[in-house]
Amino acid sequence: MSAESATSAIEARNLTRRFGSFVAVDHITFDIRAGEVFGFLGANGAGKTTAIKMLIGLLPPTEGEAHVAGFDVRTQRLEVRRNIGYMSQRFSLYPDLTVRENIRLYGGIYGLTDSEIRERSSSLLERLGLSGSAGDLVARLPLGWKQKLAFSVALLHEPKIVFLDEPTGGVDPITRRQFWEMIYAATARGTTVLVTTHYMDEAEYCGRLSIMVEGRIAALGSPEELKRQFGAASVDDVFVQLARTTSEPGTAA
C-alpha cells in the first residue's frame, strides 16, 4: 500500500461497469480522504447507485479497481463490508421489530459480542433520547427518528466509512439539520461519510463533492471551488449547468 493510500478512505481508479452495451459507470477516478464528508451527486440515471454498489462490494467492476478502507472491492469483499456502514432512505430498519431488536439484529450481523451490543445499545438510545421508546416498533416511530436511528445503527460497529443514500428524503427542515449535525459529529470522531442527496443546500454542507454525468465524474472539488470554476452562485447552479438535457439512459446504443 502506498503512503498516500493510508490516509484515503476510498480510492477508485478507472472504475467501470457495463451492462451489455450500456456503460453505467465510465472510468471514474477519485480519492476520498479519511474523515471527509464527500457528496456524491448526479442526476437520476447518472451512475451513482451503480458506483456505490461497486464500492460496497455488491457488484463487481467490469474494469478498473477500487479500495475501500484499504481493501480491494473485487477480492476482499468481506473485509470491505466489515469496515463500512450503509443507510438508505428506502430501506434500513425492520419496521416490525422494536427499536432494541433492530439494534440487536444489526449488532449480531456485524459480529459484535452480546456485551458490546448491550453497551452500545444503551449509549445509542440515550444519545438519541430514545431510551423510553426502546420497546416500540420501528414502524411507529416518526420518520425523522427512524432516519436518525438508522444512521446510528449504521455506525454501531464503528465502521471507518459510512455510505448514506439520500438519508434525509422527505424529512422536515429542522430534523434534516439535526441529521447533518449527527454526520458532522461522526466525522469529528474520524468516520468518513459518502452521501447522496437531491437537496442542493445539503450539497453545500459537504467538504468536497463530485457530480456524475452519464457515468463520468464531470466535476470534483469543494463547493467553493466548483462555484468558482463554473462561475455559479450555488452548487444548484453548477449542477444545472452540468446535468441539464442529459439523454435517457440506455438509448445511446
Place this chain on the structure above:
Amino acid sequence: MTNVIEVHELTKRFGSVTALDGVSFDVAPGEVFGLVGPDGAGKTTLFRILTSLLLPDGGQATVLGCNVVKDHWAIRARVGYMPGSFSLYPDLSVAENLEFFAAVFGTTVKEGYELIAPVYRQLEPFRDRRADALSGGMKQKLALSCALVHRPELLFLDEPTTGVDAVSRREFWDHLAVLKSSGLPILVSTPYMDEALRCDRIALIHDGRLLGVDTPAAIGKRFTRPLVRIAGSDRYGMLCALREHEHTASVNLFGDSLHYTDSRPDLSGDEIARDVTSFLDGRGFSDARVEPIEPGIEDSFMSLMASEAA
C-alpha cells in the same frame, strides 16, 4: 369566480393518530397552490379526501363546486390526480399506459394530445418501452401525461418531484408553468422548500395542521426577528461555538452558511452582526463574515414549527 377548492375545518383520524386537524384553505381558479411539508404531515391524506378516495371524519370540502363525500363520481371525472407512489402499469408500454388512462375516462389520446404535448413529446421516442424500464424523471413525465390525458379542470399532484434530481425538478416545474398559463389550477405538494417559490400561494403543513397560508413572499415576512447570515471556513465549529453563546436564540445550518437569531429583543440586525463577529473572533473564527439578511420560507417554516412545538 368561485374557488376551485374550498376546505373548511377538515379532520381525519386513523386510530389514535390525527392525520388532519381542522385544516382550512381555498384555491382560486387558475392558481398553483403548494402544500409544503415533510413526510407524515398529512399531505397525502388531504389529497385522498379531495379526490374522494377517503372520507373525512369532520369538516367539509368542495372540489369544483362538488361535495367530496356526496358527489364523488362527478369529482373523479373532472380532476386529474398524480399520486405520490408510482401509479402506472409497469408491464404496459408508455403508449399503452396513456391509451389505457384515456380509455378509462372515455376519451382518446388524440383528443387530449394538445394539453399533454409539451410533456409527452420527450417521452415519444420511448413510446414502446415498458413503464418500469423508464428512469425516475421519465416515469414522472408519463404519470403527469396520464393525469392530464382526459383534459381535467383541476390537477392534483402529490409529491411529483420526490426522489427526482434537481435538474428534472426544475424541468417539471417549467412544465407546470406552461399548464398554469393554459388556466389549469393545480394543487401540488412538496417536501422541497425551494419549490414553494414557484407557487402562487402555499400552505405550510406539519403534523396535520396548517402553519400558515399565504404567498411565498408573505410567508417569508412572517419571520419578524432580525436574522443574520454567517459564512466562514469552519461552519460546524462555528455552529458548536454559537450553541454555547449566551444570547443565541437559534442557529442553523443553511447551505453554505449559518442563520442566527439573537435572544435580545431590542438589537438591530447590524448590532447583532457586530456582536456575533466579535464573539466568533474571540473563539478563534477570524474569517467569519456576518451580515443581516432577509428571511426566506425555510426560516419561517422552521420558526413556525418551533413555536408550534413550544
